Amino acid sequence: MHLADHPARHRLSTAxxxxxxTFRGMTAHPDENNCECHWGSAEELSLLKTPDVELEPDLLRRTWQATDWTDHAAVLRRILPQFAxxxxxxxxxxxxxxxxxGYSFARGRWQEWPDHGAGSVREFLHAWWEDSLTDPDAVVPAHQVFVMCAEASGSVGPWLAEWEKQTGYLSDQRLAEAAAEWEYELLGDSLPWSVGWYEHDKEEMRADLVAWLLGHAAVRLRESGASAELQHRIRLLGLADEDRWTDPHWPGHRY
Incomplete structure (x- = not known):
């Protein structure tokens, strides 16, 4: 099969x-405003109220990163065709x-949008996540896509469930890469990324991620030949307090 025919890539392209x-013709609210000193000019703001005009990269970045829109959902819908x-x-x-x-998606409360809009966003996130696990030419590392999707949705569950379904060599490799990225913070009883939306429960996210790593992921890491060092670091997540840092395989992390 040619890479151009890769099913996950095709799904992502379709999404x-x-x-x-879905979001063609969308605009920010007519009364939307923002600080010229901290966000941008009146001329730039007017572009958000004009449908289908492409924003230059810095303006797009400032727009999705801004946390003080009156109607963030409308702004997000306006930029989604370019942002995604x-x-x-x-x-x-x-x-x-x-x-x-992910915070930008969460602030827009996309899951509360009408079915057509919410469904389009949901399919995009799932298609991108599947592609990151299975496409050898995926640009963004899978562990970063995972974090984005978790923050956009407020849960790690759907994305871990999809990872369980993707059991090929590449998905296993992505798992080892993610575990290596996350083990330091997790062994310090922290989530490996910052939770920026007040409605998200970071402790629940961390507990769910740790339970999955100790269960399903530990078996896959072992069966796929991940290093013994990495396997031990994941195993240590199941120990608490002194049992963890006095274990012979404690990596010497300092927090």
Whole structure:
């Protein structure tokens, strides 16, 4: 099969096209405003109230990162046809991590939109997540896409469930990469990314992620030949307090 025929890539392409159609013609609220000193000019604001005009990259970034829109949902719908492809291409340029883009989705409360709009966003997130796990040419690392999707939806559950279904070599490799990225913070009893939306329960997210890593992921890491060191670090997540940091395989992390 040619890479161009990769099913996850085709699904993602279709989802992006559907977003463009679904949110074509959207604009920010006519009375929307923002600070010229901290966000941008009146001329730039007027572009958000004009449908289907492409924003230059810095303006797009400032728009999705802003936290003080009166109607963030309308702003998000306005930029989604451009914002989603930028995310997939790895050009979103967050200041810290891709979870920031997830906050923008969460602030827009997209899950409360009418079915057609919410369904288009949901399909985009799931298609991008599947592509990150199975497409060898996926641009954004899977663990970053995971964080984005978790923050956009407020839960790790749907994305872990999809990971369980994707059991090929590449998905296993992505799992080892993610575990290596996350183990330091998790062994310090912290979530490996910042939760920026007040309605999200970071402790619940961390507990669900740890339980999954100790269960399903631990078996896959072992069966796929992940390093013994990484397997031990995941195993240590099941120990608490002194039992964890006095274990012979404690990696010496300092917090």
């Amino acid at each position: 992006l096209s559907n977003l463009a159609v 492809p930028v995310l997939v291409a790895g050009r979103a340029d967050p200041l810290f991590g891709l979870e920031e883009a």
